[in-house]
Amino acid sequence: MAVPLVMLGEVRTCLLPSAAALTRAEAGELLALMPGCAVRWRERPGKLAISPTVAVGVDCNLPLGEQVAHVVGTVATSIVLAGGRVLQSSASTRVVRASEKRRQTWSHYVSQKGVTEVISRIPERATAGIALAEGYLTGPVGGDILDLASISERLLSRIRADVGLDHDPPVRARTTRLRWTARIGGTAGPTAELHLDDDSVRSIRLIVRAESDLDAAQRFCEDLAAHDWLLTVLADALDEADRFPSHSRERMNTLAPALEHLTGLWMPGGHTPAELRALWKELQTEPGFSRQWTTLVARLRDNIAVATLAALRHKVFDSDSQSEPVSH
Incomplete structure (x- = not known):
């Protein structure tokens, strides 16, 4: 197979719709997407379950500057469950130059899981790789353009709707999206350039330095997406709590579950392969992931302490008011 021009991916992250974190056996049952294929499991440094990879066939276009590149092949999809609570759907494909400029039989494409071949004329490898990466992230969407977002969302919706889940999560949390590209740069890598496109994307x-690092790039992006989601959810919980009085039950009901169920999941780089773990050092400096997390957790604990004190004072005040003797 030809050296990939670029690897394109999307990771969607949300809270598993379950009141309790799943055990290894429960995670294995939920993530068993293919009969006879085992769910991968890690116990250290934190629980991590990864489903078998399922291929989705595509025959579409990719933005390439002012033109498009016609690609045929498959997108590799999988489900990740971190800490028994953080649910992710991951979709990716390696884009390669086809050896023949004509469509081949589907058996050819199915035999290469997670690979799409460009069957139209494109520039040389370095130029095409950059253009395809930028086209995927900033180019037009809809129509016959490769839609990893829909592929990822369909798989996530399927898992979230599983009848074995009680659909009673302890925290209200949005779904976030991480769109990513990875190119082979030889001695230029590994490097990462992160952008916050909007509140959830x-x-x-x-x-990366070599083709062998592309699998590590996907795992890094899944790890990054999980930690970005944790930051987002904690910030949302604090914003939501500010809508209620300090002594209110609603405020405590918003803050306490986030502290109890989410703060123990923070371990940036813990599930990133060694080849790309150095990228976390950059992210710890700018934008400062762990610094943001430490600040949010401290605010969360301080808010709970203040809310608890306010509730106690409010209770004492009400009790004193009710016991005050009535004058005649």
Whole structure:
């Protein structure tokens, strides 16, 4: 197979719709997407379950500057469950130049899981790789353009709707998206350029040193997406709590579950392969992931302490008011 021009991916992250974190056996049952294929499991440094990879066939276009590149092949999809609570759907494909400029039989494409071949004329490898990466992240969407977002969302919706889940999560949390590209840059890598596109969508451009690092790039992006989601959810919980009085039950009901169920999941780089773990050092400096997390957790604990004190004072005040003798 030809050296990939670029690897494109999307990771959607949400809270598993379950009141309790799943055990290894429960995670294995939920993530068993293919009969006879085992769910991968890690116990250290934190629980991590990864489903078998399922291929989705595509025959579509990719933005390439002012033109498009016609690609045929498959997108590799999988489900990740971190800490028994953080649910992710991951979709990716390696874009390669086809050896023949004509469509081949589907058996050819199915035999290469997670690979799409460009069957139209494109520039040389370095130029095409950059153009395809930028086209995926910033180009037009809809129509016959490759839609990793829909592929990822369909798989996530399927898992979230599983009848074995009680659909009673302890925290209200949004779904976030991380769109990513990875190119082979030789001695130029590994590097990462992260952008927050809006409140729930992020994009990252990666350069890795060798083709063998592309699998590690996907795992890094899944790890990054999980930690970005944790930051987002804690910030949302604090914003939501500010809508209620300090002594209110609603405020405590918003803050306490986030502290109890989410703060123990923070371990940046813990599930990133060694080849790309150095990228976390950059992210710890700018934008400062762990610094943000430490600040949010401290605010969360301080808010709970203040809310608890306010509730106690409010209770004492009400009790004193009720016991005050009535004058005649």
